[in-house]
Amino acid sequence: MxxxxxxxxxxxxxxxxxxxxxxxxxxxxxxxxxxxxxxxxxxxxxxxxxxxxxxxxPRKNLYVNRNARLQNLEERCKQQTLTLDEYQPKRR
Known part of the structure; x- marks a missing residue:
């Protein structure tokens, strides 16, 4: 998606x-x-x-990598291996 x-x-x-x-x-x-x-x-x-x-x-690699990083951060936050305070600055 x-x-x-x-x-x-x-x-x-x-x-x-x-x-x-x-x-x-x-x-x-x-x-x-x-x-x-x-x-x-x-x-x-x-x-x-x-x-x-x-x-x-095809999508640019920059955006593919950025989306993968954001999805990884979101999953880590949902699994509670990443705190909200750590999540906020990394999502930019």
Whole structure:
């Protein structure tokens, strides 16, 4: 299970939507609808590719290692081999 700790995926979606709208602050209603439809088509294509081959895009080793370290700390805290005072500074 992938735990999201940031909103980078939302930032990326918002950037892609703004590019579809040509960075117009207040787009025409039908232009906005077309951009949302394009976004839906893009997401559907990406989802079907992931479902077809069963492979998610690779994650950077930095984030894989960071998640493993955090999960290890969480498990140690649950097993009470790590006190809360020791856990807090290490989770950063």
């Amino acid at each position: 992938i735990i999201l700790r940031t909103n980078n995926h939302l930032e990326g979606w918002h950037h892609r939507l703004n590019n579809d709208l040509n960075n117009v602050v207040h787009p025409h209603f039908y232009l906005f609808i077309r951009a949302i439809q394009n976004d839906y088509a893009y997401n559907s294509a990406i989802s079907s590719c992931h479902l077809a081959n069963g492979v998610l895009p």
